[in-house]
Amino acid sequence: xxxxxxxxxxxxxxxxxxxxxxxxxxxxxxxxxxxxxxxxxxxxxxxxxxxxxxxxxxxxxxxxxxxxxxxxxxxxxxxxxxxxxxxxxxxxxxxxxxxxxxxxxxxxxxxxxxxxxxxxxxxxxxxxxxxxxxxxxxxxxxxxxxxxxxxxxxxxxxxxxxxxxxxxxxxxxxxxxxxxxxxxxxxxxxxxxxxxxxxxxxxxxxxxxxxxxxxxxxxxxxxxxxxxxxxxxxxxxxxxxxxxxxxxxxxxxxxxxxxxxxxxxxxxxxxxxxxxxxxxxxxxxxxxxxxxxxxxxxxxxxxxxxx
Amino acid sequence: xxxxxxxxxxxxxxxxxxxxxxxxxxxxxxxxxxxxxxxxxxxxxxxxxxxxxxxxxxxxxxxxxxxxxxxxxxxxxxxxxxxxxxxxxxxxxxxxx
Amino acid sequence: xxxxxxxxxxxxxxxxxxxxxxxxxxxxxxxxxxxxxxxxxxxxxxxxxxxxxxxxxxxxxxxxxxxxxxxxxxxxxxxxxxxxxxxxxxxxxxxxxxxxxxxxxxxxxxxxxxxxxxxxxxxxxxxxxxxxxxxxxxxxxxxxxxxxxxxxxxxxxxxxxxxxxxxxxxxxxxxxxxxxxxxxxxxxxxxxxxxxxxxxxxxxxxxxxxxxxxxxxxxxxxxxxxxxxxxxxxxxxxxxxxxxxxxxxxxxxxxxxxxxxxxxxxxxxxxxxxxxxxxxxxxxxxxxxxxxxxxxxxxxxxxxxxxxxxxxxxxxxxxxxxxxxxxxxxxxxxxxxxxxxxxxxxxxxxxxxxxxxxxxxxxxxxxxxxxxxxxxxxxxxxxxxxxxx
Numbered sequence: 182x183x184x185x186x187x188x189x190x191x192x193x194x195x196x197x198x199x200x201x202x203x204x205x206x207x208x209x210x211x212x213x214x215x216x217x218x219x220x221x222x223x224x225x226x227x228x229x230x231x232x233x234x235x236x237x238x239x240x241x242x243x244x245x246x247x248x249x250x251x252x253x254x255x256x257x258x259x260x261x262x263x264x265x266x267x268x269x270x271x272x273x274x275x276x277x278x279x280x281x282x283x284x285x286x287x288x289x290x291x292x293x294x295x296x297x298x299x300x301x302x303x304x305x306x307x308x309x310x311x312x313x314x315x316x317x318x319x320x321x322x323x324x325x326x327x328x329x330x331x332x333x334x335x336x337x338x339x340x341x342x343x344x345x346x347x348x349x350x351x352x353x354x355x356x357x358x359x360x361x362x363x364x365x366x367x368x369x370x371x372x373x374x375x376x377x378x379x380x381x382x383x384x385x386x387x388x389x390x391x392x393x394x395x396x397x398x399x400x401x402x403x404x405x406x407x408x409x410x411x412x413x414x415x416x417x418x419x420x421x422x423x424x425x426x427x428x429x430x431x432x433x434x435x436x437x438x439x440x441x442x443x444x445x446x447x448x449x450x451x452x453x454x455x456x457x458x459x460x461x462x463x464x465x466x467x468x469x470x471x472x473x474x475x476x477x478x479x480x481x482x483x484x485x486x487x488x
Numbered sequence: 489x490x491x492x493x494x495x496x497x498x499x500x501x502x503x504x505x506x507x508x509x510x511x512x513x514x515x516x517x518x519x520x521x522x523x524x525x526x527x528x529x530x531x532x533x534x535x536x537x538x539x540x541x542x543x544x545x546x547x548x549x550x551x552x553x554x555x556x557x558x559x560x561x562x563x564x565x566x567x568x569x570x571x572x573x574x575x576x577x578x579x580x581x582x583x584x585x
Numbered sequence: 586x587x588x589x590x591x592x593x594x595x596x597x598x599x600x601x602x603x604x605x606x607x608x609x610x611x612x613x614x615x616x617x618x619x620x621x622x623x624x625x626x627x628x629x630x631x632x633x634x635x636x637x638x639x640x641x642x643x644x645x646x647x648x649x650x651x652x653x654x655x656x657x658x659x660x661x662x663x664x665x666x667x668x669x670x671x672x673x674x675x676x677x678x679x680x681x682x683x684x685x686x687x688x689x690x691x692x693x694x695x696x697x698x699x700x701x702x703x704x705x706x707x708x709x710x711x712x713x714x715x716x717x718x719x720x721x722x723x724x725x726x727x728x729x730x731x732x733x734x735x736x737x738x739x740x741x742x743x744x745x746x747x748x749x750x751x752x753x754x755x756x757x758x759x760x761x762x763x764x765x766x767x768x769x770x771x772x773x774x775x776x777x778x779x780x781x782x783x784x785x786x787x788x789x790x791x792x793x794x795x796x797x798x799x800x801x802x803x804x805x806x807x808x809x810x811x812x813x814x815x816x817x818x819x820x821x822x823x824x825x826x827x828x829x830x831x832x833x834x835x836x837x838x839x840x841x842x843x844x845x846x847x848x849x850x851x852x853x854x855x856x857x858x859x860x861x862x863x864x865x866x867x868x869x870x871x872x873x874x875x876x877x878x879x880x881x882x883x884x885x886x887x888x889x890x891x892x893x894x895x896x897x898x899x900x901x902x903x904x905x906x907x908x909x910x911x912x913x914x915x916x917x918x919x920x921x922x923x924x925x926x927x928x929x930x931x932x933x934x935x936x937x938x939x940x941x942x943x944x945x946x947x948x949x950x951x952x953x954x955x956x957x958x959x960x961x962x963x964x965x966x967x968x969x970x971x972x973x974x
Contacts, residue, residue, distance in 0.1 A: 187541075195550075197546045199546065200511040200513060200514050200546060201514055201518070201545050201546045201547050201559065201561070201562035202513035202514035202515065202516045202517070202518060202562060203513055203518075203545070204516070204518065205544060205545070207521065207564045207565065207566040208544065208564075208566035208567070208568055209544045209566075210544065212544050212545075213542065213543075213544040216544070216546060217541070239513065240507070240513075241493075242493070242501075242505055242507070243490040243491070243493070243496065243501075243507060243509075243512070244490055244507070244512050244513040244515065244516060245507045245509075245510060245511065245512060245513055246511065246513035247510060247511065248510045248511040249510075376542075379541055379542075405566075411567070412566040412567055412568070413566055413567030413568050413570060413571040413580070414571065415544075415566075415568060416542055416568055416571070416572050417571065
């Protein structure tokens with residue numbers, strides 16, 4: 182039984198910290214990713230959340246979806262807010278104003294809140310060695326505001342601000358490699374994950390939780406609304422992304438790279454694109470170009486990973 | 489129990505609009521978003537729990553016998569449980585209203 | 586016993602006396618001496634606090650929000666562009682009712698870049714929902730920082746407080762300053778006891794969003810908090826006087842009893858105005874000064890009381906109106922005069938921009954010419970002193 186095996190990662194798999202009643206779209210894998218991650222973090226956790234889908238679906242005053250201490254300040258500053266919380270806990274414990282115990286400080290933001298507007302605050306918090314976990318829930322565009330492109334939107338994808346047209350193929354830039362940017366800060370733990378592989382995700386969340394110092398989790402969060410796929414296929418498309426090598430599952434522990442799941446032989450990118458409205462306009466030439474890039478990046482990643 | 493938004497007077501809000509009643513979003517029922525609903529053939533259930541694990545809405549609960557039931561107050565009818573159910577015990581059918 | 590000390594250093598000593606617990610700050614001229622000295626105090630173990638070296642002022646104020654929400658007594662300091670970079674978060678700190686204290690070392694805003702003093706920065710942040718104090722001298726800076734925490738953390742208030750001190754002309758001068766003892770400060774300012782904190786033992790949600798059904802009520806509650814803070818602030822100032830022998834009022838006056846004419850000003854420029862008033866007195870002429878120590882909430886009642894029977898006023902400001910008919914403080918004084926049917930003629934003068942000195946002679950000239958002064962144009966109801974035409 183799955184729930185038994187979940188007990189490897191959490192004492193209380195039945196506890197929900199993102200309770201039913203939130204207003205996430207049908208089939209949202211982003212709230213799912215968070216729901217699963219929070220089970221591992223457990224009740225001694227404080228969440229600092231950026232403006233975005235997860236914030237807006239959860240806290241319309243006077244209601245809140247969270248049963249953990251939770252704060253939202255603005256869009257671009259979740260990492261800085263988390264730094265302040267971590268500092269407060271540290272000094273209040275040092276001064277014996279609050280009992281000493283391990284409290285997980287977790288910052289959560291979307292891909293825009295991480296790789297675009299929040300990148301500076303995140304870099305600062307990682308560089309300072311803040312004892313926290315930063316989770317980027319990557320649904321590959323600004324979904325909350327209506328599917329605008331971010332620097333995390335994949336090449337070729339149609340969004341409302343990267344529309345394909347006579348002079349455009351859609352998104353004209355390649356997805357920013359956020360995990361690699363996090364790794365460049367020489368922090369103890371960086372990992373990619375996807376809720377389609379929940380046990381891989383649990384294990385990485387647990388490692389992030391146990392890390393002293395900054396840890397960074399980049400979680401692919403399939404968005405049926407923005408990717409224009411049926412609501413029941415979020416788990417499927419997460420798996421397809423991993424199997425095509427588009428979103429590899431790996432971790433970097435103290436500078437050592439390791440694939441946590443090898444999907445080789447990779448399935449063709451076109452199998453992953455098929456059925457996604459955001460890629461429907463792509464020509465065979467563009468798909469072939471993307472396939473070439475995916476193959477190249479996959480080989481580079483394998484080269485960095487220990488066997 | 490929170491009141492409807494339009495019934496709060498200004499002095500009834502907490503300082504800084506802090507919410508003390510955690511998890512009270514459950515007062516909001518998302519079940520009426522549904523256009524399709526899951527129907528379970530409990531005979532086919534192998535108690536693997538994948539439906540429970542993958543439910544974005546935490547709307548699936550385990551029963552005493554290890555099988556699962558759906559809280560229709562919250563199930564939005566996305567169909568992930570039916571698609572991911574290995575033995576095919578869950579089918580999505582049109583919601584009748 | 587007074588000690589000769591640079592005002593910036595004195596400001597950081599005041600923060601230490603207030604036993605601040607988290608400091609998150611980013612260096613900017615002319616605020617730097619404050620944060621450098623605080624860094625020293627933390628590094629030497631003289632101040633038991635966490636100093637967060639953030640990568641921007643935006644993150645400084647964001648980290649302050651996190652720390653204050655976490656239950657720590659929180660302090661920061663900035664100037665000019667830094668205050669503008671924080672701007673977004675200033676509104677959030679006050680909306681979330683986080684009792685952060687910030688020393689703003691007032692400086693001109695770019696462009697053109699100027700590191701020198703004026704009030705462009707604070708005036709652009711005047712309506713962010715922060716309580717705002719202005720200081721005339723170093724002693725006021727020290728006392729104001731200590732009072733600021735008492736005011737901010739009062740359960741009847743719970744709002745952030747900005748202590749304004751003029752860049753260079755106040756921040757970098759050496760003045761004789763009397764420091765209260767730690768015991769006295771501890772008695773006046775007990776440890777911070779937050780109403781809500783982020784802690785797993787009692788989880789709460791902070792920073793929820795409001796739909797149109799609730800936004801007005803949320804903002805009205807915040808407005809009531811700042812408007813109703815005025816008598817509490819006056820009370821704290823009075824109590825400070827009883828404890829430390831230096832009493833303050835939201836509105837300070839100088840030589841107003843015999844004068845029909847008063848200057849109305851904010852900050853350290855008041856000292857030069859006082860020099861001018863003394864010189865005028867020697868000529869047998871009477872001019873007074875009204876200096877606003879408290880700018881937000883606007884001390885309307887106190888101002889009405891001290892303006893009673895006055896005939897003429899000159900509002901002195903260190904900010905260009907930016908296309909408005911008048912500078913900000915003038916607008917509020919004029920609104921006060923209008924709303925209360927006061928028989929007071931008010932003129933508006935802009936000076937001291939970007940570090941330009943404001944000499945006592947200029948204030949004497951303002952006094953002499955106030956009756957004959959005509960605005961340059963209908964849409965520009967202010968006079969810029971000292972601009973080369």
